[in-house]
Amino acid sequence: MQPGPGAKNRVLVTADRLFYDEGIRTVGVDRLIAESSVTKATFYKHFGAKDNLVLEYIGRRRDEAKALADSISAAADGSLETLRGIRDSIVDDIQSDGFRGCPFINAAAEFADAAHPVRRIVVQHRDWYTETMVELFRGAKHPMSGDAADEFLLARDGAMVGGYEGDAIAATAALIRVTDRLFADCK
Incomplete structure (x- = not known):
């Protein structure tokens, strides 16, 4: 930050x-x-008030995630390489010291009310992430870009939770296997 x-x-x-x-x-x-x-x-x-600080915290985390994706995309040679770069960044994050899961999943768990402003930011972030993945899979010529994006996100979420609560190496290895299968369907 x-x-x-x-x-x-x-x-x-x-x-x-x-x-x-x-x-x-x-x-x-x-x-x-x-x-x-x-x-x-x-x-x-x-x-x-603390609530305003919380909104700024989660908003900054959202902005950092977008900036990281933009940076990976700018350095990549095409959509498939961008997807691999994002996946590799997730793996690095999960295996880093002090990893405590996804800040958006964590925030959503703390704010159960779907109408709470923190949850709205989390949902907006999730929508952006999903749309970004759909576009990247479409750009990589995956035959079912929406389904691939959903599967990528599900694998990411599972690896984030599993990496924090269990074995980070096993969680990231599974993430790599699942995403490699998704990437293999790109043309």
Whole structure:
């Protein structure tokens, strides 16, 4: 996460770490303030309430995911290579130190109300991800791009959860096997 400098940045960086590592609802404002080394007045000046900080956190995670996909696409030679790059990025993420699952799946689990603004951001992110995968599979000439995108996402979600709660190596190996079968159908 690379927001702007200063006190707001310290709060955002601290929130990103704590919300991802420990969960959004378990981290209180007083702890965020203390670990960010800001005053209550500064916190409330920038965010007004924890809910606003949570929305900024999940929104920034969404923006980072989009920027990563754009970066992979820009460096790739075509849609199939972009798909492989995205898959490889997921594998690297799951096998990294401190991996705690998908921040969007985690946030959705904490905010059960589908009308909550956090859930709306999660759904928007999911819609974007699905549409991006459909377009990439279409560009890679998969005969059933929508189905392939759904299967890719299901495999990704399973690997994210399995990689956090179980064996990261086994979860990523399964993700690679499933996606390789999807990629083999591209022409």
